[in-house]
Amino acid sequence: MSIGPRLTVVGGAEGAGGPDRVVTGRYRLAVALGRGGMGTVWRAEDLMLGRDVAVKELTFPPGATAAEREVLRERMRREARAAAQLDHPGLVTVHDVVEDGATTYLVLQYVPARTLTEVVEQDGPLSPQETARLGLALLEALGAAHERGIVHRDVKPSNVLVTGRDGASGRVLLTDFGIASVPGQDGLTATGMLVGSPGYMSPERARGGDAGPASDLWSLGATLFTAVEGRPPFEGPDAVTTLARVVFGEHAPYRRAGPLPPVLEGLLDRDPTARTTAAAAERALAAVAATPERTEAEAASPPPGAVAPDAPARTALLHREADLPTGAGGTSTDGLRVVVAPRRAGGRRARRLAAAGLVVVAVVGALLALVLTRTGSTPTGAAPADADPPAAVLPALPADADTPDEQLDATVTAVEEALASDPGSVGTVADQLVTGLREVQQRDGPARRWAALFASDATAAAATEGTLAPAVADRVRQVLAEVARPDRLVDLVETVGHDRQTLGPAGPRLFDALVALDHDVPADQTADRAAALVTDVTDAAAAGEIGGTLRDVALPLLRELADPRPQQALRALLDDVERDPGQVGPAADEVLVSLRAAAELPVFEQGAEVGGLLALLRDQGRVTAAFRDEAVPVLTPLVR
Known part of the structure; x- marks a missing residue:
């Protein structure tokens, strides 16, 4: 189980393009702090002002089209515009957005902190009281955004920064407004792309509906559930199942939440009109924060590292059937796509789906x-609980x-x-x-x-x-x-x-x-090669990396292609014709040339070559009946 997507910590030499680059002549990239699905985050030096900053370098998922790349660039520009409207100590400040060549960079306030994901995985779940204090800080930050009409739409543990080493007692900041809904700006949903994490996406957004402040409150509830329980409230083996559980299923049981369940239940209400309001949540969380904390023995906190084994909770882009922005060079995307970061080698994380990844979904x-x-x-x-299945x-x-x-x-x-x-x-x-x-x-x-x-x-x-x-x-x-x-x-x-x-x-x-x-x-x-693909497909399905139907x-x-006998029969037919071309008939030279080519060609070209040869064999008078009867059963299986 994983509590959410997170940046993968890497050494400086592993960063995209390497350290010591100077972006736009001003920002010297020093250390790669981590990589996520769509970017590398660097600690950098602002050479003009002499201060440390964080620089997010935009990268693209494998196979992204030119149109999709432009939409993702616009997403980064949107993050800058959204954050620029906000001035709150609980929100990470955006200093600049720059482009250097074909690459877009976001320059942010540098905060030496861990994500909530890392806090819970390294230190264990927070106590109910710590979780309540965390929730109060996030409510205040969200309130500042909501007052300006901005909906974050991607509240999740990896977008929450916590300073200090003792859980939620440090400073709490909310970051990444890359998919925020900003008044007066065309939404990426209107142009075809919607982004979020399946396990932290509100039910109304999972259904493809619009997101308001209540949607952020649902995501806050899911984030607080994760903080106190050490696992997401909803998760599944893949994005579709996770989203289905968000909309239909029951959340994971409470084991450590103490007095928090009433407020969490209110925040996780599937009906946004019935969901707990920010004011009511603030009162309830303040009451929990004021209660005495249980002793360590009473809390029975699991050891760090045991609370979040490694199942996927991934960031998702939801494409609707709509045109991409004018000038993006794109057309409407159809189909439902799922992209996930590849598995890493070694350890338990490699034996299951990578915790950090990208899921792209086009809803048609x-x-x-x-x-x-x-x-x-x-x-x-x-269905009602007492209904028959x-x-x-x-x-x-x-x-x-x-x-x-x-x-x-x-x-x-x-x-x-x-x-x-x-x-x-x-x-x-x-x-x-x-x-x-x-x-x-x-x-x-x-x-x-x-x-x-x-x-x-x-x-x-x-x-x-x-x-x-x-x-x-x-x-x-x-x-x-x-x-x-x-x-x-x-x-x-x-x-x-x-x-x-x-x-x-x-x-x-x-x-x-x-x-x-x-x-x-x-x-x-x-x-x-086909036999190797049989193994690869089988293993990928067993690991949940492709669906069972594929x-x-x-x-x-693939098993047919892995059978060497059709190719062996073709080679034997070629050898036979080379020994005795006369058995073929008037078209012997053409047949021999075609057989030699077919014996070397890959599957598609071989099929085309063999198809032409079969047509020649049907041409009356070009080949003998005996050769036709011998050759057709050999050639027909090769059109595949």
């Missing part, structure tokens, strides 16, 4: 609604539903009929399931297969959360797997490439390997 239509929204008035989207069973597929498309159509109809007859038996997300399936139906080609991949994994998450009948989920996933299943390697490449960062930390790596296998790896190495649809094709 109702795919995310399958697990993140719900119609009706119940804000949680969950959903247990609907769909009828068997019709005998004449032969194709994946026909099976999908029949499944949508079956779910709609079950929903009409007994909505509760299907589950609380049944409407969203139908809408998500229709989203798949409306797409074509790689986008359709990609949407089926994501919808299948989202369906599994809904079943895990108890919001969808297991038998319905099993049937839907079975059909979606068939919709997503590629006929050829190029289909798999195009499906993953439709949004290669979507499918988890291993997505970009697997995409590169698939492209190489399809277009670069020579024929005599195809089987070995594994299920990719492995059969």
